[in-house]
Amino acid sequence: MTAPDRVLPAALAYSTENCTIGRAMAILGERWTFVVLREVFNGVRRFDDMARHAGIPRQVLSNRLAMLVEEGILRKEPYRPSGERVRHEYRLTRKGFDLYPVLLAVSRWGDTYLADPEGPPVELEHRGCGARVGLRMSCDAGHDIDELREVATRPGPGVRLLE
């Protein structure tokens, strides 16, 4: 079923059953959309791979992929396994790539509060340096922000005042 030149994504070797993103989103919302995005960010781009690796029911996966394509977060790219009909894999658009901080924030929170006692199943490291990757709050003027009380909410250009 696989094209001869295919390199399997490393993520396919790991169980997703203790994934902290999945656990976080089971609390925060609807887990499957984030699980699909996690697979694609991990290089798992094909329907059968996603369904099997992440244990997503096929109908749910089909719905979520169609919705993510519709929303412009994923795009379909054709490929043809040797001797088979053309199939499609799913790739991130710019809008999809820009969701990376959301996934990263969800995964760090999940790692802190929802991991198994031995720790999270996957870590993100700074290539070359080896230190763990995370997010820092900062402002567009370049200042680091350490405390929530340094953040103020202001009405934006689209604010609508209530009567």
Place this chain on the structure above:
Amino acid sequence: MTAPDRVLPAALAYSTENCTIGRAMAILGERWTFVVLREVFNGVRRFDDMARHAGIPRQVLSNRLAMLVEEGILRKEPYRPSGERVRHEYRLTRKGFDLYPVLLAVSRWGDTYLADPEGPPVELEHRGCGARVGLRMSCDAGHDIDELREVATRPGPGVRLLE
């Protein structure tokens, strides 16, 4: 219905109908849980205020609040409006405060892709400095990370290999 010493949260003056967090989560998952968290982060802590301000159906709000308390993300704090029975408001625990980067990441993505033409309804500014607040990827060794290709996935301590 309000206690005499009560200061109304500023957020109550603004419509939530074009909130980009709500729009993002309608795509990414289940919107109401994030909407409840947004209200609490904005200082809207009381059941009736949240229901009215965010337009959350009361039964849904009741379910989401109970779940967030159960998960240790919110805690109930009693207060007594003058001449009335004791009521409760909802406050963030440490685990809840630590969700701030998730909300911030969701809101910045929503602001970029889902805002009305005139812009997002709310912006977060660095108090004193006035610049907009966002998130930067960085590693625990203190390096800024600008490109996704600088991030590598490695098995964590809890990894489970598949056969």
